[in-house]
Amino acid sequence: MTKVKITKGKYNHLLACSDDHGVIAAAAADQRGSLQKAIAKARGADGKATSQDLSNFKTSVTRILTQHSSAILMDPEYGMDAIKARKAGSGVLVSYEKTGYDASVKGRLPDLLPEWSVKRIVELGGNGVKILLYYNPFDDAKINAIKHAFIERVGAECAANDIPFFLEPLAYDDELGDEKGFEFAKVKPKYVTAYMQEFSKPRYGVDILKVEVPVNIAHVEGTRAFNGQKAYSISETMSFFREAGAAASKPFIYLSAGVTDEIFRETLEIAAEAGTQFSGVLCGRATWQDGIPVYATKGSDALDAWLLDRGVANVKALNEVLAKGAKPWWDFYGGKSNIEVVDQVVS
Numbered sequence: 001m002t003k004v005k006i007t008k009g010k011y012n013h014l015l016a017c018s019d020d021h022g023v024i025a026a027a028a029a030d031q032r033g034s035l036q037k038a039i040a041k042a043r044g045a046d047g048k049a050t051s052q053d054l055s056n057f058k059t060s061v062t063r064i065l066t067q068h069s070s071a072i073l074m075d076p077e078y079g080m081d082a083i084k085a086r087k088a089g090s091g092v093l094v095s096y097e098k099t100g101y102d103a104s105v106k107g108r109l110p111d112l113l114p115e116w117s118v119k120r121i122v123e124l125g126g127n128g129v130k131i132l133l134y135y136n137p138f139d140d141a142k143i144n145a146i147k148h149a150f151i152e153r154v155g156a157e158c159a160a161n162d163i164p165f166f167l168e169p170l171a172y173d174d175e176l177g178d179e180k181g182f183e184f185a186k187v188k189p190k191y192v193t194a195y196m197q198e199f200s201k202p203r204y205g206v207d208i209l210k211v212e213v214p215v216n217i218a219h220v221e222g223t224r225a226f227n228g229q230k231a232y233s234i235s236e237t238m239s240f241f242r243e244a245g246a247a248a249s250k251p252f253i254y255l256s257a258g259v260t261d262e263i264f265r266e267t268l269e270i271a272a273e274a275g276t277q278f279s280g281v282l283c284g285r286a287t288w289q290d291g292i293p294v295y296a297t298k299g300s301d302a303l304d305a306w307l308l309d310r311g312v313a314n315v316k317a318l319n320e321v322l323a324k325g326a327k328p329w330w331d332f333y334g335g336k337s338n339i340e341v342v343d344q345v346v347s
Helices: 008-017 033-042 050-064 080-085 120-125 141-160 182-198 234-247 261-274 285-298 300-325 327-333
Strands: 004-007 023-028 071-074 091-095 126-134 164-172 210-211 254-256 282-283 341-344
Touching: 004 008, 008 091, 008 341, 023 050, 023 091, 023 141, 023 254, 023 300, 033 050, 033 164, 050 071, 050 080, 050 285, 050 300, 071 126, 091 120, 091 300, 120 141, 126 141, 126 261, 141 164, 182 210, 182 234, 234 261, 254 261, 261 282, 261 285, 282 300, 285 300
Parallel strands: 004 341, 023 071, 023 282, 071 091, 091 126, 126 164, 164 210, 210 254, 254 282
Antiparallel strands: none
8 A cells, every 4th residue: 555645744733633542532612603592592582692601611611521532623713712721632623614604695605714814723723724614516516616616725725834624514405405304315425425525635635524424314214313204224324324435535534413412422333333434523512512501591610510410421422432433544544654744845
């Protein structure tokens, strides 16, 4: 197997984000608008949530859950205090995109935080740059050309600053409606497989793909999450995991996508049983979402108590699944011995 060259900065940053076994067991709390709405909703009909609420919540989650996670994904808008509160030695992944998208323009086009750059993320102490991209592989070619160029620019910026690029594509199709619905569930495997293949291409400079599982687990007959409307069997689901995994030529990790911790663990167990070579997770809401009403109604001390009890239990249970099923990110390249660490080439 031909040796794989990885620059020294990217290699060391990836080590900082993974555990001793090369598995990325990362927590995530970079939600912004959705978290603010959730806190406000938990406070009742006239409830509100401030920027300080977001900072408080993120700081508690980070301070407590990084004791059991290899890294934390955080936004620089409301998460600066949280980043400072993380466990010493845990990695920092930083969101670089604006939250949401402009619904008045077709295509769910991405945009960057105007006051940030990859260089500033490096100066902040970041170990990785994350971009969330809404992506329909079968969309209008002009829309996807804009998105491809956007990702190429971010990839080049990460390469210039020798820091890993974590790309989070989220599949959608506006003509099919709700991404959690049955009609989209039927095509989701094809969409996820297509984007894993596309963004593995060297031209994008992606180092780690942060991806959805290729099915909607609520439509998998025979799972605890099954809602009664079958889109796939468990054996078909395993095939979809294998096909999507085989399409990637970059290491990939799974996101929890807001499902419960029990359902996310069950999903990962299916992935592992299928032999999927995933290298870990970036798990947010699955571990801490039930703490939102606790914080909203009782405050930070109550949230801390909940996180120390249920939040930590959720992370530990997830880590047990990862220990059994996840593969080191360097195994994607044939193992550590097959990686040649090189100096960054500055043009």
